[in-house]
Every structure is written in structure tokens, then in C-alpha cells.
Amino acid sequence: EEPQGAPAPTGTAGRQVVQTPAGTAGPTCTLEQFGGTKFDLKTATVGFSQSEKEANPFRIAETKSIRDEAAELGIGDLKVTNAQSQFSKQITDVQQLIAQGVQLLVIAPLNSDGWEPVLQQAAAKKIPIITVDRKINAKPCSDYLTFIGSDFYEQGKRAADRMIDALGGKGKVAILLGAPGNNVTTERTNGFKDRVKEKAPDITISFEQTGEFAREKGQQVTEQLIQSNPDINGIYAENDEMALGAVTALKGAGKEPGDIKIVSVDGTRSAVQGIVDGWLHAVIESNPRFGPLAFETAQKFLDGEAIPDKVIISDRDYDTTNAKDSLGEAY
Amino acid sequence: MNREQVSRLLQQHGAVMVLGLLVVVGSLAFDSFATTANAASVVVSSSFLAIIAVGMTFVIISGGIDLSVGSLFVLGGVLAAYGSQYGLLVALLLPLAVCGVVGLLQGLVIARTGMAPFIVTLAGLLGVRGLMLAISDEGATTYLVEDRAFATLGQGEILGLSYPVYLTAALALLAMVLLQRTGFGQNVYAIGGNEQAAALMGVPVVRTKVYVYVMSGLLAGLAGALNAARLSSGVTILGIGLELDAIAAVVIGGTLLTGGAGGITGSVAGVLLLGVIQSLINQVGNLTSAFQQVVSGLFLALVVVAQRLLSKAQRLT
Amino acid sequence: MEAVLEARAVSKRFPGVLALDGVSLALRPGEVHALVGENGAGKSTLIKVFTGVYRPDEGELRYQGGTAAFGSPMEAQRAGISTIYQEVNLVPMMSVARNLLLGREPRGRFGVIDAAALYGEAERVLAGYGVETDVRRPLRTLGVGAQQMVALARAVSVDARVVIMDEPTSSLEPREVETLFGVIRRLRDSGIAVMYVSHRLDELYQVCDQVTVLRDGRLAHTGPLAALDRLKLIALMLGRDLDEVRAQGVTRFSRDRHGSGADAPVVEARGLTRRHVLDGVNVSVEPGEVVGLGGLLGAGRTETAKAIVGALPLDGGQVLVAGLPLRGGSTAAAIKAGVSLLPEDRKAEGIIPTLSVRENIALAALPALGRAGVVSEAKIDRVVEIFMRRLRIKAASQHQLVSELSGGNQQKVLLARWLAVRPKVLLLDEPTRGIDVGAKAEVQALIDELAQEGLGVLLISSDLEELVEGADRILVLREGTVVGELSGDEVTEERIMATIAEQADG
Amino acid sequence: MAELTSRGSARVAVLKPQVYAWVQDYGVYAAVLVLLLFNVLFTPHFLDASNFRTQLVQVTPIVIVSLGMALVIGTQGIDLSVGSVMALAAALTVLYLGYGWLPAAVVAVIGGAVVGAAGGALVAYVGVQPIVATLALLVGVRGLANVLVPQLVEFRNPDLIALGSSSVAGIPVIVLIAAALTVIVLFVVRRTTFGRQVVAIGGNRSASELSGLPVKRVLLIVYVICGLLAALAGVLATARLQASDPTSLGLFIELSAITAVVVGGTPLTGGRIRVLSTVMGALLMQLLAATLIKHNLPQSWTQMVQAVIILAAVYATRKRGTR
Ligand SMILES: Nc1ncnc2c1ncn2[C@@H]1O[C@H](COP(=O)(O)OP(=O)(O)OP(=O)(O)O)[C@@H](O)[C@H]1O
């Protein structure tokens, strides 16, 4: 039995691409503006605060990418903490990293708000903070350096586009929401709904229930959903795991691939395989490989270059046209 | 001091001793552990759990349990952040009022109907989180703290420690006096030790129980409000599983879950123990998240076994 | 004189039982009123009705000339009715002092409890009742008797008009009983009404003026005690003919000696030692012999019995059953070898309150009452039926919860539990505590009968009369050591007292 | 005459407590009926056979876990580690799937038993309070499961998938397994010496000790059984999911299981175990969750309604004091 979903391949496959080339638009930040002092990244102590357990493809690939790139660059002292999905713990983790004397912080925030105490401490010590995958609601270039990541709202909109395509602009759609209270959930939901309202008023969103980003929950909710709403045409899952749970539920209910169009976000290997198998209609990528871009940005900053206040990466779409060929790049 | 007194002290302060031991071991093993900055971060981050644990101590000594504190904590934070647009007073009073009322309702149900506290407060856990989601647009809205004075309450510092630490210390002291030196405290012990007897001895059982749950609710709300002040926002994803941390801290501190025995010092030591364990795991640095969990589970088991053996040894002498 | 507390035609019903049926009783200031009756007659229930624990279904309560309806024991207590309940009702984990003064702690500055004054006051109060102990230690570390004294001191030291005592002497030593009587007389002389429940008839005649007899929840008699002699009182309680009672006598122990004295001991304990508690205790019991253990409170009798069945970890010593050493620390092993203990504290160590009478009786014998771990209801039926009949256990049915039975019947259920395992030796710790005369006689007769059949019995009792009449041989314990052995003609109350006193003085 | 009236009123007085007792004993059944009725009236497609199959299949893991939890609660204990044990079982299953599904399932169940033994030993022999002993396991064992299988692993073993999705006579296999386990546990509680000893220990531990019951051994076995059942639930849930997901499988199931047990009328104070009512309790909670999802209530409402229903159910089954 060959277990699926082995760790993401290293190398340049699936590397993040910046959407807006650096320095073309928006405010920028230099070392001078920030008020920091230059140091050598190789000999520096760098802290990385991960938000969730490395137990799903996204987090595994993210942490691995940071660690690999640090090793690649010869950064000797990388300290990694994991908040195990507890926001209070993440705040403490970062504070303890600061206490351990880190000079650069890379943070994958669990939540966008509530970073006040950390930002104060870091600002007092002039420690540059790069947040990855989720934003922090604060002032770039003073509270933190910059944000590197995807635009979740945009992801929702793109998912809506694919759904509208799939249904030909009309039908009934169900949403499998992420964990309640999570910024990602909120933005992916809003993006999707806004787009549907704007472009396809004939699509009704008749059902939204949380699947808490987990496969089992996605399966259970979908089972209930298709039983009492057999007329549903499409399912928008806010991450791949829930989409795959939905697939299991559809299989169990005797549906055929394509009966119900599923669009999801993330781009894990299993999901892309799901497109190949015909169960998923499309997947919007959310690329977790932040290592190279994060350290590149840090190096540029230390070299005195101007850094944009946000570095939005360009995520791909997977669908039947490219799924088979892209399997190797999915994480 | 005779032998018996020494051993009694040992048992009552088992958690303090294990804490001391852990700190010594940690300092020897890691250079960056015993720094003031690290100590401060442990103490500051522990203070919110400590406030909750103080309330939980009363509940557990009275023979009950309160599973709703995690939800009240997050509700308190959201309400405080929401209220802060109307100024400091509202920011403080709104969460206290709501959480106090929730505690009051739970207390009334428990004391009046004789339903198990575990299940009543489990319903509280669900219901309060539901309420929190309802007022924050299913968790999508994060209210930001508007009032500077209120934010200062959570962020201001004296001697490198933020205000909540001092407030926690003051509350703990007050709680100790309340527990040991007032009729209310005696009633709490009596009810937990033997509820039927307490009733026959003239203890106002219903009233005391209600007070205990109100207190627990108030303290959880206060901790949430202070935390919101510290974070400058009413974060909606907090507090999941916090009740278990609080219970663990109280029990590690030597309070019996069956009620009737225990104290505040132990609970505070228990909270610090949990904080120190976390900090030690962070010091190790390169454990994967899964290993971190294994290690903290083992630590927890070790601590309770050590604590238990200490108290057993005491009974034999 | 006007009654201070009065029940008029009070009835109280429990599922399946009419515990009180139109009972009227008047309690006057300055009198000591005895309330007697068989187990389950309704004494404790009546008391609980008086003190607001239960509300009567019918009838009326009057207190100090007006109708009274106490919502809770607290209200009754506030109004001046102070009660010592049958089961010690204090908080075991709290310190002695805090138990004693709960709700009346001396206050210092800011209304905060003054700890020093608290302990001082507690020591002073308890000294008046002959209890000398560290008032800071948890109550549970005290023996049952001392706990009872604390409860008594607590009840009496509040400002009360009525003091109700439900079997206060059942776990007291003779000396403590004297102290108690002193207290009662003092209360009476100061115009307080005292209600006194006891199964020990001698005591009633020592302190009581009035008597009320309950039988099956109904009033059987009320009037001056002096007008009734002992036999008449018993006849009233049992509802039997005077002649019948006279013919059978009061204690049911036969006067002949059991055991040949030549047999090898069936159980023999050698040098039982546990720091601060037991110090080299030697005990042996022959088949068919009843060995008594005498001594004052805290002498270590309970501990000796517990040590024999392996329920008390020992520092030294050995127990042999039929010559073979018993594995220490295992009650199961002792029971298997044929040694069983009827514990002293019925509530804490005896009954399983959540289970029925039937299940309580069958508990220890379960492994024998089935095959391959599956219980046989038929076998249980047989055993339960036999013992409920033989011990005359009074219950609505065998499926009634044991916690709903009266104290005496609970004790019989426990006896049945032990007899069901067919032990070779039975250690009985206060087997007749809280049992009415009728049941007491039955139990005593049973002990006799069992001994005749070859069972070895170790009898622990604070009732000297029972000890003397029941035992063939008596070991006197003091501070964890055997200080004397009496046998044959030496077995008299005087000699036991003398042995204890002699050693205590020396 | 007086005799007669007193007997007559006695009958009335006896009748009322009987109604109470009935509600107390069968309140859960009534609540399930009410909820069913509501759904029949207001939920589209509720009476489809597929719907009942869905509900039964989804409730299976909770039922199995609750059975073990009921035993533990009967001894006055509690086991918080069941969810983590499910995760461990999921991890072990997929690790050993190479040897075939049965050996893998056996290893998983043994793993659960070992965790149960660890918790039981802490409780019975060291004397740690159940809630903390099993809390340590809750944290540690989930970590262990994640160390063994760091992320969700899909499998294609047809036998295991069949276990999770095939039916016999229209009834899913896993539901049949749960039913069989219920019967077994019912038998153990009602008819075996062990079952009686469990409740006796929960009712009064020191009395049980003095009655020669092997208290520590019984406690240990109870926790082992609970771990074993949780592991089995983990294997079945894994089979159904067609993937091993140690990260989120069984999260918070301990609370659902405890709720099911208590709503079923088993007191947390021990000394009593109600097996069938526990199953009913689990069904009630499942049906409630399904109703709320099918009617598309937002999460906030779902949680508040659940809170109210739990309170109402437990209120109905609570023990009434005599006054
Ligand atoms: N809570 C209860 N539920 C049901 N029946 C009860 C309850 N309490 C007492 N009874 C029943 O009421 C009757 C009277 O009991 P009570 O305890 O008053 O007897 P008592 O005279 O005090 O006996 P004893 O001398 O053994 O203490 C008994 O038949 C008993 O089984």
C-alpha cells in the first residue's frame, strides 16, 4: 500500500511567483526608513513562528520550505515554534523568541488582529517582522516589515468564477466553510459571495455550514446536505480537505464524478489528483512555499533595497486542462 | 517545626516544589531560559490563565467544575473590545456584567436543580461560544480596542511586567483571604467536603454555590477583557480548550476534584508550571509540533505523578 | 407547661413506605424526651420533619406557640432548633476547629476570621467535652467517637431552645457518655427541651423524663418514662405481649461457653505493628469461639480488625489462617481464606448507596454466585431470600435502594453480605450500633448460633454488656497494645473497666 | 374506614413519583421521538431510508466511544483521552495496513488498549485523579499519533474501504458492529460479576475494597475497555473516511461522549450505568446536529440550541430529591 501525499518535492518545482513585480506600486520600505541596523543573515538568529500543527500539506510544506531555505542559505540559528492553533500561545511563542534574541522574525500568524504586544516588543528592539500567508492588521514598515502571501479574498473570487463557469451561471451552490472566526474563512467566503452576486445573480447559495477545514467534517456535512437538498449543483469548499471529504460523501451516496461540481482552494496533491479523476472541477492554488521569497526579501531589505509593503504571490488554477501535468508541482 | 508540619507543608506545596525543580533544571539546561525577558514572558502570559484558575479553584473546592470559562474568556474579550468604543468604563463593565450573568444562570441551575455542574457548564461552553459567534458575525468581525486608557490597562508596564500581572497577584491574594478567612470561604470548603452535612450545619448551600459560579464567570470575563486590552482587539478564535488548562492547573496545584480541599497558591503554581513546561519546549527549539505534544503530555503525566507521590509519602509518615 | 415544639398528626410518605402516619408529639421546655422504636419505626424521619429536612405531607408543626414550616435545616437552626443527626454529619476534610465553629467563627479586623482566636476557642470548647486533640487536624483523622463529640459540642454550643439528638451515644465510650449526660442535665436545668433517641434503654432511664414510642410510623405510646418499666417499654416497641418478651429475655446470648479451647486457632495474628497505631498486637480466634476486643476510643480495635483482613498497610506482623500465612494488603485474599470484616462505619465503608438491597447483599459473594463471570440470578434470588428472611430485613422489596432503608436495616443488609460468603471467621466491628432492641437481640442470637456452628467471631463493641455476655474471652487494648486478657469468670464489666483503668493510671 | 382512605391517598402519592421516575428513566427516548416528529414534519426528505442510514453511520463512532465512557463514568471516573486514542488507532491502522486490514485493525485496537492501560494504571495504582491522568494522555497520545503519521494519508485497501461503506441487508456494517458492541456491553453490565463490580466501585470505593472486590484490577480493566472501544471507533471512522487523519479525527469527541452518557441518565457521580439510554443519548445529539445542519442554521445558533437541548434533556432525567 503506497501512502499518498508524501512530502512536497524540493527544488524549484512549484516555487512562488510574485504577482506584482517588486517596487512598481504602493509604498515601500527601506532599512533606513525602518530604523534597523544591518546584520549578516547567515550568522544571525532567525525565529519562525508557525501557527498550526504541521499536520496538513499546507503547513508541512510551509515549515519545510522555511527550514530548507534557511539551510540552503547557511543560516545557522533558526528557531522554530508552533502555536498548535492556540493564538495566545503564538503570542507567547513570539515573545519568547524575542527573549531568545532573534534578529529577524518570520511569522505565519494564526489571526490578523491582536498582535499589539508582540509588535511593541519587536519595534522596541527594531526586529523586522515578515508575516507569511496571513496578514497582520498593523502598519507596515513600522510595526512590521512586510507581508508575503496570497490574497484570500481574491481566491474566493476566482473560485466563484470557476463555479459560475461550471454551472453556466445558474444553479444552487453549497459552501463548506472553514473554521469559524478564522480570517481565511471570512475572506474566502466574502470573495466568493461578492463575486457570485456581482456576476451570476441566478446562482443561489442555499447552504453554508462549517466543515472546520477537516476532511471528516466535510464528509459528514456533505452527507447531510445532499440527503436533504438533492437538487444542489455545486459545492464550494474553502479548502481541499473538505472538498475531498465531500467527494467521499458523494461516492458513498452513489453519485458519479461531475454530478455535482466541486471547486476548492489550496492545491494539494490529492485535490489535483481529484481533478484528474473527475471529482473536482477546479482548485485555486494557495502556495505555501514561502522560504525562498521570505529570505530573499529579508536579504534585499538588509542590503538597503526598498521593499514593497506587501508581496502578493500569483497563485495558479488547476483544472482538467493542466491537472495531470501539474501533479508534480502540487504540494 | 516538627516532622508532621514539614510533611504537611510538602504536600500542600507539592506543585510549588515541582515548579522550583523544573526552573532549576531549565536554567541549567538552557542559557536563554533563566533570562528576565523569558521569565517575564512566562509570567505575563500566565497571568490570564491564573485569573481564570483562581475562579476555578473556588468552583472545584465547592465540589463543582466550570467548563464554560474558555468560552467566557473569549466572549469577555469580544465584549470588552466592542464596549471600548464607549470608553473605559463600558469596556470593563460590559464583559463583567454579561459573564457575571452567565455565571449566575449556571449557578442557579446547578444549585437549584441539582444537575451535574459538568453538564450544565458544558452547555454553557457551547451556548456562550454560540453567543460570541452571534455578536461577531460568526467570528468574522474583530472589534478593535478604541479606548487608549483601556488598552493601557493591558499593556502598561511597571518593572518590565505588565499591569495584568500585578492585578492577578492582587486578585490571588484577595482570593486567599476570601477562602481562608471569611465565612464564605468556609462555606465553600464545607459544601465541597460534604454537601449534605454542610446543609445540616446551616450553610446556605444554594447561595454559596451561586456565588462561586458568578465569581468564576466574572473572573473569566475579566481575564478575557484584560487580554483584549493587551491584544488591542477582541480576537474571536481564543479560548478553545482553555477550561482544561485551568482545571489541570488547579488539580496539579493539589486541589481535589472531589472538592473540599485545596488552595489558591497551588493553583497559581500549577498555572506557572504549565507556562514553564511550554517555555522549556520552546527552548528545545527544533521539536516538530507532534513531538511537542508528546513531550508536554509526558511532562504533565510526570508532574501529576510526582505531585501524587509527594502527597502519598506524606500520608505514610 | 406549654410545648415549645410540637407535631400534630404529622404524616410523611416515601415511595412505597408510609414512614410517619399521623404522629403527634409535644416537647416541653426543661424536659428530656426519649423517642424510641424499632429500626425503621420512623424516628429519624420525625426528627427530619421537625428540623426542616423533610416537609410533612400532612399535619402541622408548631414552634413556640405558632405554626412553623422550616424550609431548611438552616432555618430551623436559626430559629433555635439544634440537631445532632444519626450519621455523623460534619465535613471530614475540614479541620476540627473549623467544623466546630463553622458559621460562628471569631472575627478580627475587617470582619476577617481570626485564626488564632478560632483555634483557641475550639480548644477551649472541646476541652469541656473531654476531647483533647490538635484542633487544626482534619476531622477525618479523628475516631468516630471523637467526631460525634465534636458534632455534639457544635450543636449544643449554639444558642438553642430545643436540642435534638439522634442516637448520639452509639459511638461513644462510657466516659464520654457520662460527659454527654452531664451536658444534657445542664441543658435541661437551663430550661432547654431535649429530644433523645437511643436504642440503649439503660441510658434512657438515666436521663429521660418523658418517652414517646413509635411503631411502624405510628404513635404507640407517649407519657412519663418512670411509669414504664423496661419490659413494658420493650413490649410497646415491639408491639408484642409483655409475657412473651418476659419469657425471651433481653439479650439473646446463651450463657454457655462456645469453643472447646483445645482447637487450633482458625485465625491468628502475630505482632501486628503499624507506627502510631498498633504495637505488636497478638490475637487468635478458635473455631466456635467469640473473642471480644475491649478498650477505649482510639485504642486500636478497629485498626486491629482492619489489619487482620489486610485493609490496613502494616509495618510488621503476620496473619495466619488455619496455620497458613495470609498475603498482606489484600482484602480479597483474606475473604477467600474465610476471614471477613463487618466495618464500623456503615455509610462510608459499608453500603453501596446506589445499589439495591439485593445487589448489596450479593456483592461479596458474587464470584460464587455465577459461572464463568456470568451471574446467576437464580442463585442470587436464593441467597437474598434466605438472608432477608433470616435477618428479618425490612424493605419494600429486595429491589429498593439500600440508602432508603433505616440504619438498622442497612446494618442487617451488611451482615447478610458477609454471611453470604460463608466465612470461617467474622470480625464484627460494632455490629449492633444503631440497632433496635429487637434486631439487636436477633443479631446477638445469630452470633451465638453461628459460633455454635463453628464460626470464629471477633466482636468489637463499645457496649460492655454486650461484650461481656457475648464473648468467651476478652482482649483489652490500649494505645495499640493488648494490655490484658480476660477469660472464664474474669469476663465481667467490672474487670474490663478495671483493666482499662489500671493500665491507664499506671 | 380510616384505613381505606389512607390507602387510597397512598396510591395517588405513589403514582406521581412513578410518572417522575418514568420521565427520569425514559426521558431520552421521549426527546428522540419529539425530535423525530419535528423532522418528519419540517425537514424535506427526512423519511428516506438513506437519511436514517446516514444518521446511524455518523453516530456510530460516538456510540462506541460512549459505551466505554459509560463504564468509566460508572466507576466515578472520566476518560478525556478517547479522541486521541481514535487518532492513534487511525495512525496505527494505516501504518500496518500493508499486512492486511485485519492485522492492522488488531494492532490499532491493541494500541488503544495500551493507552487505556496507561490511564487505568495512573488512576488505579498511582491514584491520580482521572480527569488529569487522561488529560495528559489526551495531549500526549494525539502528539504520538501525529508523530507516527504526520499528515492525512489516503489508502486504497479495498477490504478496509468495504468495512466502512458496505451494507448487509441494507444496514451498514459499521452500524451492525456498533449494535453488537452495545449488546455485549449491556450483557457485561447487567449479567456479569465484572459489571456488578464496576458499579459497586463507582458507588462506594472503600466499601468495595472491604468487600474483597479487586478494585484496582477492575478499574484498570474498565479503562482498558474504554481505550479498546475508542480505538475500534477510530478504525471504523478511518475505514469510513477512506483516509487516516490523526490530526482531526476524534477531536472533542470526549465531550460528545460524556454528553451522550449524561443525557442518557448515567450520573457523573458513578454507581450506575445505563447502556441503552447512553446509546439513545448519542442518537439524540446526532439527530439534533443533523436537524440543525439540514435547516442550515449558522454555527452560532447551532451551538446555542445544542446548549439548551442538553440542559432540557438532563433536567428531565435528573434525580429528584425527596422533600
Ligand atoms: N429517603 C427515603 N426514601 C425512602 N424511604 C425512606 C427514606 N428515609 C427513610 N425511609 C423509610 O422510612 C422508614 C422510617 O425510617 P427512619 O430512618 O425514620 O427509621 P428510624 O426509626 O430512624 O430507624 P433506625 O433506628 O434504624 O435509625 C423506613 O422504612 C425507611 O426505609
Ligand SMILES: Nc1ncnc2c1ncn2[C@@H]1O[C@H](COP(=O)(O)OP(=O)(O)OP(=O)(O)O)[C@@H](O)[C@H]1O
Ligand atoms: N480523639 C482522638 N484524638 C486523637 N487521635 C485519635 C482520636 N481518636 C482516634 N484517634 C486516632 O485513631 C486511631 C484509632 O482510632 P479508632 O477510633 O479507630 O480506634 P478504636 O479502638 O477502633 O475505637 P472505636 O471505639 O472508635 O472503634 C488512634 O490510634 C488515633 O491515632
Ligand SMILES: [Mg+2]
Ligand atoms: Mg434512625
Ligand SMILES: [Mg+2]
Ligand atoms: Mg473503632
